[in-house]
Amino acid sequence: MTLATPLEMFYQWEETHPETVYLKQPVEGVTKDFTWRETALQARKVAAVLLAMELPKGSNIAILSKNCAEWFITDLAIMLAGHVSVPIYSTAGEKTIRYVLDHAQCPVIFVGKLDDTEKQVAAIDGNITKLAFPYPNIPADKQWDEILQAEPYMDKPVPALDSIMTIVYTSGSTGNPKGVVHNYESICWAASNSLDELTVDQNDRILSYLPLAHITERVLVEIASFYSGMRINFLESLDTFSRDVNATEPTLFISVPRLWTRFQMGVLANMPQKKLDFLLRIPVVSGLVSKKIRTKLGLGKARLCASGSAPIPASTLEWFRKIGVNISEGWGMTENSAYGTSCVPFRADKIGCIGRAYKGVDIRIAEDGEIQVKGPCNMKEYYLEPEKTAEVLTEDGYLKTGDKGSIDSDGYIKITGRLKEIFKTAKGKYIAPVPIESKLMANSSIEQVCVTGSQLKQPIGLVVLSLEALKQDADEIEQSLLATLNEVNATLESHAVLDHLVIMKDEWTVDNGLLTPTLKLKRHNLEEQYDSLINGELRGKISKQQ
Template sequence: MSLQTPLEMMYHWEDTTPQKVYLKQPVNGVVNSYTWAQTADQVRRVAAGIIALNLPAGSHIALLSKNCAEWFITDLAIMLAGHVSVPIYSTAGEKTIQYVLKHASCPVIFVGKLDDTAEQVAAIPQEVIKLAFPYPDIEAEQQWDTLLANEPCMDRPVPQMDSTMTIIYTSGSTGNPKGVVHTYSSISWAASNSRNELSVGGDDRILSYLPLAHITERVMVEMASFYANTQIGFLESLATFNRDICSLKPTLFISVPRLWTRFQMGVLANMPQKKLDFLLKIPFVGKVVASKIRAKLGLDQARLCASGSAPISPATLKWFLKVGVNISEGWGMTENSAYGTCCVPFRADKIGSIGRAYEGVDIRIADDGEIQVKGPCNMKEYYLEPDKTAEVFTEDGFLRTGDKGAIDNDGYIKITGRLKEIFKTAKGKYIAPVPIEAVIMGNSSVEQVCVTGSQLKQPIALVVLSEEAAKQDKERIEKSLLATLESVNGGLESHAVLDRIVIMKDDWTVENGLLTPTLKIKRHLLEEKYDSLINTHSKERLIYQN
């Protein structure tokens, strides 16, 4: 079967499974279900509203909203109207919103579910036309009801595979976000192949809650659902997360390391580790306890769980393995449609690796240890940045990922650090912080960690404790952290041994600018903010931020 675009898949499902429920959106505690027929009808009406704006063909239309049914509907409507989508993270502040809208020259923006609606809408330049999803307090030129009142556009255009489908802006961990240009070909190839690689089908259910402005959720959840006819559920809000996941009971569940750690902390808040370990060892009782934990997490019907976006501690993966949740690590980038590697089927003996290359993707390790990838899923270019585009591709078409890694005899890849994050201590020795951070995260009291110290003789670790750990006995937590420090240092070469751990007072968040929307640390900003603390000389092995 030849490669088809997302629009062709919509035509296919509205013809063949019109009454199958595709989207489930909770609103005020009531789940609104959308069949393929209803979804396609709304897509066609919203597309008609866009067409009525008389924009030049291929105009860039922005999307600023948390995940919801209307996001999927609008994405397809933008395609049907012959334009290019430009997602913006729902957590974006004024500076990012204005930068993306200006850089991508967007004449129109769809605005939906947001936490700071008034503030974020105020950041949109007056000349940009605002169209609103059906959520409260969104000031816009047209509301959702008005768009749905249009006569549906009944055309069935088929976009050219080499034409631009979307421009996805990176989360900007090292400066201004870059606009990654993907064609219908690159996205469609990755999405349709992920369906095959992960054996996704029409009986599967997925919860869409990670940012749709991020490549993983966009391709592996939204786009893949177009090809597999997977049912998609959404959250009403973060406060209803547990209710909504338990209601949907996903068969596939993708998360990020920080959230997996929070799930673990939630379990341990109700049952201390020692008691859990004891119960899990008892025949039959252990299975019942593990089953109840999975049910409480809403994962009792999940046949495939995954983690991506950042390294996850092997200790965390082993903890979940004990309760019957097998988490497969995956790896990819915005620049290659998030379609790089995956550890599927799950293998306990490969914990700590990001898996093998997907079918059709070539991966190699360069002389300097960099992981380089090539495949039909690679981006076309960085929008309006030819120099950066030239820098990121090798002469023979491989994408320079910036990640360092190694490949074992089975083809499984381990990431050993980021080329840009490797720093030199005052002794002139190079340190790769990522592997050290992953080991520290094995301590369940630690929620965030940053290994740093370019001006120090020995590196140090800044840690943020989990909410639960911060409430516990101080002496016990300190003892646990010192034990982790000794354990970590025992596995390091002398130049990489950590001098101390610094317990931070405040969380690193998207709101305070120290995390990207995908919950990665903005290392350079963190180091700037805490420069004096990092370079404070102390003989103590454990100190607190004042």
């Protein structure tokens, strides 16, 4: 069967379902519907503006914006015009914006919804043409309403499958981001195959809120929607998250561990764990309580919930399972179109695994324990970095993931850590921090954790408490942390036993440089920033950052 490109699928919906609502964008509390006809008309007008610039075919066109209907429309327009999309995280700082635009040599950038518009736009070189989405206070060479004055480009080009579709820059957890080059074939193979694997069709609804600059949202939500015809809703802002989830009533809901933890904390803020446990033990009441919680979260109609991007504690998955929310873990990388493994259908006995390889994807464990993956979804290369490309691809075409893991007899894979994150203590013993961190996260008072200590005899844990925990009695929280520390240490080999936990004053965020845009820890930054604390004299098993 010939693989269709997103544009061919887009033409099909444009012709056969012109009046079907495809995108729903809330603005100031009012939702604007975009049918396939309206989406097509706007995309064709934007494409006309790009074509009028007479840029060389295959030019790199940047998009800097939070998720919105115009993001999808612009991506289609870039494809229609024969160019290559270069998404930039909406949370990116000036340094990252400058680096990506310079590295990719982008002549044009679309700018949309941002939190720090003035500062972020100031990072864009004056020689780059700025085109604005229809949101307030975006300084640009041309505003959206001007763009929509253009006569639509009505041709129906079909890109070659081996031509470059997009350059997706990694979140840069260990230095400058790398530009991952994907052609149409790799992205489209993953997106189209995901429909069968996840049983997605035109009747599905999803809320697009995880960054579209990240490969998972791009492939499994945006590009997959061109193949399935599913409806896409967007957030107005983080403040309206709950409202917009409930308005969407998603049938599919993909999130990341940090946000699943936030959901859990929100529930426990209104109903203490002891009370919840008591109610869940009563047969009839249990079902009513679970349904009420799911409905309040906006997940009452969700048939598939998923988590990816970073490890999620097994205790969190078990907690949600008790209220009827079965979260399937999935795993993938920017380099393989986010299409590696999934735990679909959900299996309670496989909690803690990242699932089995998708059909058509081959996964093996190398001699050093590294997970290596091969499939049509693998990237073409790192943009302008042949040495780094050679480092990450084996001679027989497998991608070196950097994740360490194991495969059980059923083909389910478990990640045991990142090869680069494993550190050696002063005793010369190796520590894999991720499994220990996952165990510590069983304590619902802990929202963020980092196990570290390469210069120490024994590792330590840095923890950030949840907002709810900060409102509780400090002595009680410390006792709870001490109990968790003792429980976790009892499961560890002697060289991995944690010496103590340190309660941090401030949370780790994208803004303070300690999280990537996908909410992964920037360990090197964190260890550098808190070097004196980590290697200083601390007393007691539980201490506080001064």
